Amino acid sequence: MRSNIEVADLIEAVAAFLRDAEGALEGRMAFHAKVAANALAIALRELRERPAEAEAEALGALLPDVPADERVAAACARIRAGEWTAETPGLLDALEAGVMARLGVDNPRFPTLERLRGA
Structure with missing residues (x-):
């Protein structure tokens, strides 16, 4: 391998x-x-x-007892069920970190990404 x-x-x-x-x-x-x-x-x-790892790590504080490879699915389930909302402490920051990690892979020259990284 x-x-x-x-x-x-x-x-x-x-x-x-x-x-x-x-x-x-x-x-x-x-x-x-x-x-x-x-x-x-x-x-x-x-x-x-490795954006998937960065996304899982960002959700780690919200889901410390959930294995890293299951955190995104667990977060999605909680959001769909209405258990988590925009007011859930730390959720928006975790989601932003995940989006930034993925966007950095898909389109690293996206203007908003540069602005967010600089902020």
Whole structure:
């Protein structure tokens, strides 16, 4: 089994190849090469930044007795059931941290993300 570092290196190499190949391609093929390179960049950030872990950690103070891999589902269930609302202490901060972690992977240049990180 490969480590995440090795997998990240492989993804990075393929993304670099696609970016280089894009210049030699035209039309639809160039577009698809760009889309593929962008998808690999997202996968690479996912591996490196681990937003699911950051999201689970952010919910840890609210759900300390729930295993980390079950916290998001447990939080969603409490919100759907009306047990947690916007007034639940710490909930909005935890949700914001989770959204920021995911947005940092999906679209790291999103203007609001930069503003939130700077705040």
